[in-house]
Amino acid sequence: xxxxxxxxxxxxxTTDDYIKLxxxxxxxxxxxxxxxxxxxxxxxxxFDYFSQLTKxxxxxxxxxxxxxxxxxxxxxxESEDIKLAEDVLEIMPxxxxxxxxxxxxxxxxxKNSKNELEILERHIDIAAQRDELILVHTPxxxxxxxxxxxxxxAILNQPSIRPERVIIDHVEEHTISIPRDKGFWVGMxxxxxxxxxxxxxxxMLEVHGTERIWMNSAxxxxxxxxxxxxxxxxxxxxxxxxxxxxxxxxxxxxxxxxSQSPKFKL
Amino acid sequence: MNNTDKQxxxxxxxxxxxxxxxxxxDVAAFLDxxxxxxxxxxxRVRELKKAIACLxxxxxxxxxxxxxxxxxxxxxxxxxxxxxxxxxxxxxSGSS
Ligand SMILES: [Zn+2]
Numbered sequence: 001x002x003x004x005x006x007x008x009x010x011x012x013x014t015t016d017d018y019i020k021l022x023x024x025x026x027x028x029x030x031x032x033x034x035x036x037x038x039x040x041x042x043x044x045x046x047f048d049y050f051s052q053l054t055k056x057x058x059x060x061x062x063x064x065x066x067x068x069x070x071x072x073x074x075x076x077x078e079s080e081d082i083k084l085a086e087d088v089l090e091i092m093p094x095x096x097x098x099x100x101x102x103x104x105x106x107x108x109x110x111k112n113s114k115n116e117l118e119i120l121e122r123h124i125d126i127a128a129q130r131d132e133l134i135l136v137h138t139p140x141x142x143x144x145x146x147x148x149x150x151x152x153x154a155i156l157n158q159p160s161i162r163p164e165r166v167i168i169d170h171v172e173e174h175t176i177s178i179p180r181d182k183g184f185w186v187g188m189x190x191x192x193x194x195x196x197x198x199x200x201x202x203x204m205l206e207v208h209g210t211e212r213i214w215m216n217s218a219x220x221x222x223x224x225x226x227x228x229x230x231x232x233x234x235x236x237x238x239x240x241x242x243x244x245x246x247x248x249x250x251x252x253x254x255x256x257x258x259s260q261s262p263k264f265k266l
Numbered sequence: 267m268n269n270t271d272k273q274x275x276x277x278x279x280x281x282x283x284x285x286x287x288x289x290x291x292d293v294a295a296f297l298d299x300x301x302x303x304x305x306x307x308x309x310r311v312r313e314l315k316k317a318i319a320c321l322x323x324x325x326x327x328x329x330x331x332x333x334x335x336x337x338x339x340x341x342x343x344x345x346x347x348x349x350x351x352x353x354x355x356x357x358x359s360g361s362s
Contacts, residue, residue, distance in 0.1 A: 035350075080347045110319065111347035112338075141352035145337040174333035194354075199282070240276045 001025045003229055003250035006217035007106075007135075007169060007187060009034055010061065010068070011052055017219070017226045018064045024230040027251070027266055029061060030258065032071040032135050033104050034108035037221055039078055043087035046074065050091070054098035069134050069264060071105035072096050077261035079110075079119035087186065096132060102261045105135025106169065109147040112139060117150060122156045125183055133261050134166040138175065141166070141194060147162065148175040152182060165260055168170075170195055176204055178205055189190040198232035210245060214254045293318070313355035 002025050009205050010018070010031050021029060031053060055069040061068035072095045074088040079228040091204045093183055095101060107123040109116045127134050132157070139147035151168065155161055161182035171179070172195065180186050188204060189195040196204075201215055217228035225231070229250060291313075300311050313336055320331035338356040 048284060077350050101342040111352075112343050114343045114345060116347065117343045138318065141354045142336055142338050142356040143352050145334065145339060147340070150343065172333055173327070173330040175335065199285075203329075239278075239283065 001230065001233060001250070002027050002247070003233065004214075004254035004258070005029045005217060005226075005229055006167075006214050006254040007032060007189065007218045008226060009218070009220035010057055011049075011170055012221035014221060015060070018061060018066060020227060022064050022066055024227055026066060026109075028067040028069065028264075029059060029253075030102065031071045032137070033073050033075060034106060034137075035075040035077040035222065039081075040084075043084065043091055046088045047091055050095040054095055054100060058100045067266065069100050069102050070098075071103055072098075073104050073107045073123055074119065075106065076097060076110040076120065076137060076139075077115045079116050080113060082115055082118070083120045085122075089119075089126065092126065093130070096130060098104070099263060102172050102230050102258060103133030103135060105133075106137035107134065108137035108151055109139050110137075110143070111211070112147045112150060113141055117154065120151065120154055121157075123218075124161065126153055128160045133258075134161065136166065136168045138168060138170045144170070144172065144175055148178050152179050152184070155184075157183065164212075167214070167257060168249060170218070171204075171239055172196055173200070173204065175207055180208070180212065183212075185214070188215050189215070189218040190215060190225070190232055191218065192223055192225060198228070198235040201232050202235050202241075205236070205241075205245075206239075209222075210253070211266075212253070213249065213258075214257070215249060219230050309357045310353060311354045313357075317355075 005021060005026050008029050008031060010029060033108050035052060042130045050072055058068040072092055074085050075102055079085045104123050104127040107120055109120060126149060136151055138151060155166055167185040167187055168179035169187035188201045190198055215229050215232050217224060217226050219226040233246050233250055255266060289327040300306055305311060317332045319336055320328055323331055336355045
């Protein structure tokens with residue numbers, strides 16, 4: 001079985017996880033910029049992190065023959081501080097130019113605040129000016145419904161962004177149709193407790209079909225499983241889904257979306 | 267159109283009943299435990315009990331209805347983020 005892991009925070013994983021991914025059939029891993037679990041004290045912290053995503057991490061993955069791509073942004077968890085956010089937005093373009101950077105992400109909202117929304121709009125403007133792909137993080141738990149609606153509206157407000165070049169991640173049963181009905185791609189994140197189990201992801205594929213959708217582990221420093229995508233494939237097999245269907249969701253779909261960036265090559 | 271056309275006929279009851287049974291008993295035990303500890307006034311327990319009512323629905327969209335029941339249903343951005351985390355239930359919907 002072959003698959004693409006389109007959302008994994010490998011800087012917080014061990015080298016053993018790279019080996020497990022490759023052994024499970026992973027053919028590329030994509031790493032959006034995110035929160036470190038603590039607030040970085042200045043834009044210099046982001047400079048170092050973006051350097052890690054664009055230089056060190058692809059070299060670490062290459063030791064296991066795994067192509068590594070990244071996305072660059074300021075995570076919504078850190079956008080309440082507008083001054084810091086502006087400093088980070090300023091250093092982003094050089095990193096967006098990196099050969100392994102696929103676009104702007106994971107941008108979005110966390111608690112759906114005014115400052116978060118303002119910084120989201122600034123990121124959308126940068127993506128529009130540079131014609132970048134966008135990867136969106138939707139908020140957690142009780143904040144997801146409201147945040148998903150605010151994010152979809154904010155992106156549609158920027159007429160030069162085409163929805164087919166944007167993926168709205170971490171959708172669940174109550175939010176999947178909101179972006180999809182407007183032509184966006186959607187991602188289902190497989191987490192042991194929050195977000196979505198393999199069984200529910202399989203349900204959503206059976207109810208909503210396999211167009212413009214992918215699955216990811218979003219593994220990071222929290223409770224998460226780097227092999228969640230191949231485990232979801234096992235659930236699909238158990239439910240009698242065809243090899244073609246599984247290959248479409250796990251491999252062809254992420255490749256189709258990500259190949260909209262000329263930098264993504266398998 | 268979804269891609270289940272070629273999907274074999276699957277006995278979903280056989281596949282999932284024991285797992286669902288286990289989770290249901292866990293929910294019941296959680297409600298018992300919080301009640302014995304006098305913690306049923308916590309809004310999260312209250313909202314969970316409200317969400318349980320969604321299981322009685324007639325349509326095959328109970329998971330969606332549970333998620334909606336636990337969601338913030340306001341539409342405007344808030345003034346300032348109160349922190350970074352989320353609790354899993356929305357306190358603002360009140361006890362009605
Ligand atoms: Zn993430």
